[in-house]
Amino acid sequence: MVKVYENSFSYDYSFPAVALAYFLRYPNPYATHVISTDVIDRRFDAETQRLYTTRLHLKKSKLPPAVLKLLPKSILGNANDDSSQSYILETSIVDVKEGWMETESRNLEWTGILSVVERQMYRRPLGIIEVGSRDTSSGTASLIEHAKDTGTDVTASVTLLSRLGQGRFLKQRSKVIEEASSSSRVEEEEEQPKRGLFKSWSTASIQGSIELIGMRRTREALAKSKEGMNVVLDRLRQGGLVAVLEGMRRDREAAFQEGGLLRNALSKGRADSDEESPTVSFDPFDNE
Amino acid sequence: MSASLAPECNEVKERYDSCFLKWYSEKFLRGNASTDECEPLFKEYRSCLSRALKDKGIENMLEEARQDMKENDTHHLRRS
Numbered sequence: 313m314v315k316v317y318e319n320s321f322s323y324d325y326s327f328p329a330v331a332l333a334y335f336l337r338y339p340n341p342y343a344t345h346v347i348s349t350d351v352i353d354r355r356f357d358a359e360t361q362r363l364y365t366t367r368l369h370l371k372k373s374k375l376p377p378a379v380l381k382l383l384p385k386s387i388l389g390n391a392n393d394d395s396s397q398s399y400i401l402e403t404s405i406v407d408v409k410e411g412w413m414e415t416e417s418r419n420l421e422w423t424g425i426l427s428v429v430e431r432q433m434y435r436r437p438l439g440i441i442e443v444g445s446r447d448t449s450s451g452t453a454s455l456i457e458h459a460k461d462t463g464t465d466v467t468a469s470v471t472l473l474s475r476l477g478q479g480r481f482l483k484q485r486s487k488v489i490e491e492a493s494s495s496s497r498v499e500e501e502e503e504q505p506k507r508g509l510f511k512s513w514s515t516a517s518i519q520g521s522i523e524l525i526g527m528r529r530t531r532e533a534l535a536k537s538k539e540g541m542n543v544v545l546d547r548l549r550q551g552g553l554v555a556v557l558e559g560m561r562r563d564r565e566a567a568f569q570e571g572g573l574l575r576n577a578l579s580k581g582r583a584d585s586d587e588e589s590p591t592v593s594f595d596p597f598d599n600e
Numbered sequence: 601m602s603a604s605l606a607p608e609c610n611e612v613k614e615r616y617d618s619c620f621l622k623w624y625s626e627k628f629l630r631g632n633a634s635t636d637e638c639e640p641l642f643k644e645y646r647s648c649l650s651r652a653l654k655d656k657g658i659e660n661m662l663e664e665a666r667q668d669m670k671e672n673d674t675h676h677l678r679r680s
Contacts, residue, residue, distance in 0.1 A: 332624065332625055338602050339602065348603045349603070350605055350606075351616075352662075354642060358634055358635065361633070401662065409631060420661050557601065560602070561601075564602075
């Protein structure tokens with residue numbers, strides 16, 4: 313089963329401003345749980361004026377209690393120890409000539425339980441003349457000036473897929489990939505009833521529940537992500553790059569402090585902590 | 601600036617990030633870029649980072665993700 317969530321909205325800022333804020337969006341007050349961000353690949357194609365980037369984010373995260381309840385111990389193993397952090401892979405292409413940016417983010421762990429792939433397309437609205445080529449001034453101010461007359465349109469789609477019960481996905485992934493290339497997913501789904509109606513029904517319903525929980529979180533996450541971008545964009549407008557970097561530094565300090573407080577609280581009254589810091593969540597894309 | 605997952609790479613990452621932001625905002629986004637001027641710094645940062653990725657076993661995870669991407673892309677294409 314696959315669930316897809318789609319949404320469209322706009323930023324009241326020019327495309328270059330949004331494309332700049334995108335690489336500067338962590339940390340922000342809505343994303344204090346982002347521990348690190350690294351660029352693992354970057355390529356500039358001078359001919360097409362496109363920039364290809366792959367980044368790896370590390371976030372504090374945890375499977376939500378609602379999902380934990382649905383999962384048998386045998387699948388989780390020592391998950392409670394390992395699940396406090398998770399890696400997110402983000403790829404993006406910025407085409408400055410044509411005025412669009414395409415991004416994709418996905419979780420790298422727990423993909424058997426729930427794989428979340430978020431794609432966003434950012435576009436300079438049609439009819440707006442190219443900003444780039446005639447602009448020779450320096451500083452960020454002129455990038456922002458265009459905000460008055462243009463915005464940036466965004467379409468987002470999030471694909472959620474739980475493969476729970478297809479246990480081989482948890483441990484024998486490489487084998488699965490080989491199998492998947494020879495047989496389509498549809499066939500895999502149809503295989504299930506043979507294993508007994510009840511078993512397949514319950515697996516399907518657990519998958520469905522997990523996808524629904526993911527869906528709810530996705531909606532919240534997209535809203536938060538937009539708020540975060542707007543904070544960064546506002547800082548950019550108020551005081552350029554300097555203001556963004558200064559804000560980032562403050563957010564980072566705040567996150568460290570919060571982490572410290574949380575650790576203290578846990579070490580004092582720690583039994584088995586079901587408590588979550590307000591910024592900790594399972595969904596890897598709270599801020600995308 | 602955001603931190604690196606490998607603390608030992610923070611210093612070189614910071615130098616690279618500063619270079620990139622300047623190039624990206626002053627040249628690329630204005631359509632005035634002809635080469636990636638920060639490539640030497642990126643190579644330095646990348647070599648520090650790749651050691652950390654290997655040590656933490658992240659390289660393997662990235663490889664799995666690439667395989668998974670192909671699979672999911674099939675889905676995506678079918679939908680659209």
